[in-house]
Amino acid sequence: MELFVDIEKQVGGFCLRSSFSIESGRLALLGPSGCGKTMTLKCIAGIEKPDKGTIRLGDRVLYDSDKKINVPSRDRHAGFLFQNYALFPNMTVRENVLVASHDKRYALDLIERFQLADIEDLLPNSLSGGQSQRTALARMLAAKPEILMFDEPFSALDNYLAMRMERELQKILENFEGPSILVTHDRNEAYRMADKIAAMESGCIVEIKERHDFFDNPDTVTAARLTGCKNISGISKNEDGSYFAQDWGIRLEPCTDGNGLGLDSADSVGYRAHYFKFVSESTGQNCFDCELLRVVEDTFSVSVLFRQRGNDAASDDSVLTWIVNKDEWIKIKDDVMSGTFLLSIDPQKLMPLRNSKDG
């Protein structure tokens, strides 16, 4: 079943322009808080009304501003898992699951499947986070939705519980035939849970790709940042075919094997933090002097914040991040901590990026 969405909605000074379509499968809407992810879901569910556009699910038109169609929420068969689960506080777990079900046997089966049988007489205010979520999931599925939507489903749970619930959700999604949409700001969650990922920024979907492609080859600055790329700089082309990364203050030379940098149509370049290579002596091309700014120790790695020595650009992007795993760190720690050190860039790992606003 295909979900087609092309909507516009003005909310105060914020303009949502969401446009995408998915076949059956799992889509993750990835973006920072307040970028319009949840609003998009609410428009699909019929909780919010877009100003104009079209929403279709399979052969059903759910919303069409030209034809003045706006199917009420209750007839859309759109399952929606709320961030706070929105369990009905006056009903027991069992009543919550059964209240909207037309198929009692199926609903009772869901109570078993979600291990709610032991707590079915409890009220929502005496449930733990995981129990609340399982109840909300069972309630949602009991209404037999044709599309599933999850609004930051794990944000209210601690890490350990979130992982467990994620696995349960994955099982549900594997058995679900229609499309599903997951809203999240966690890139790892998006990667684990979805087939396709859409990057959203200030109300617009800037890029939508298959998940591997999304992480390996982001096209836009927004998507690159969302995939966790920490080093991004604007670039300008030099006459000799090399490029200058303005924010970093670094000259980027093409590979020696004659291949270009592939940056011709790009306005920015990204480089992942763990691709920098420590060198003890200058190798000439794509190698530069670094000035240490700060070392942040993480659980399994160390983040080194630095800038190119002599770079006086004041932008945030002039500070680069290099992530070293701890085994490696022990060997080079003294050199780095001396304050200046040499790093090299692998030109093949540079990511050409577009500024998303133009797209």
Next chain:
Amino acid sequence: MDYSPLWISLKIAVCSTIITFFAGVASAWLVTYLRGAKHVVDAVLSVPLVLPPTVVGFLLLMLLGRSSGIGGLLENVGLHVIFTWQGATVAAAVVSFPVMYRGIRGAIEQVDENLIFAARTLGMREYTILRKIIIPAARPGIAASTVLAFARALGEFGATIMVAGNLPGRTRTMSIAVYTAMQSGNRNLAMKWVLIIIVFSLIILILMNVVAGRGSRTLPVQRG
């Protein structure tokens, strides 16, 4: 001592509260669906709260009197509103309606709107949502409004005396009894009614606190 004012007051207040309860729930629910006209409709429904009760009484006399259309119609079906306890009930209901309506509207607006959205995505109809979700979730507020509206109806004086008069044993309520006793110089009788009314009011306020207290304990607790 003739206790009829006590029973008349109770009868009027109970009947008026039944009317305002259903009218209050219905109008509060409907008003939450309004968008542009909300402020105007809300003002119209609330106006008896700010008008002097005598003005309400005057308007009701105009509306329900024999010379008016509605009054004539009621007369034809055998309903005498003017100078009857039914008329007093209408007056008390109109005066206490805004108390009921505004309290219930506040309680309904306090209900987490995600509950209503969730219910809609589950395919529930609006009336089912009102009955199964909104009213139970707003119950403490609705109960408190009902007690308050009952108290307001019980103490009604101005509009009641204009519409129903002061007929002993028929339309003389407790508050009118205080006034009548003072007018006729019977301070003792007035004092007795005043004490009864004070005791009643205290009972009502205690009842309200109990209801509100119970409500706050059943609020959902967010747990980690």
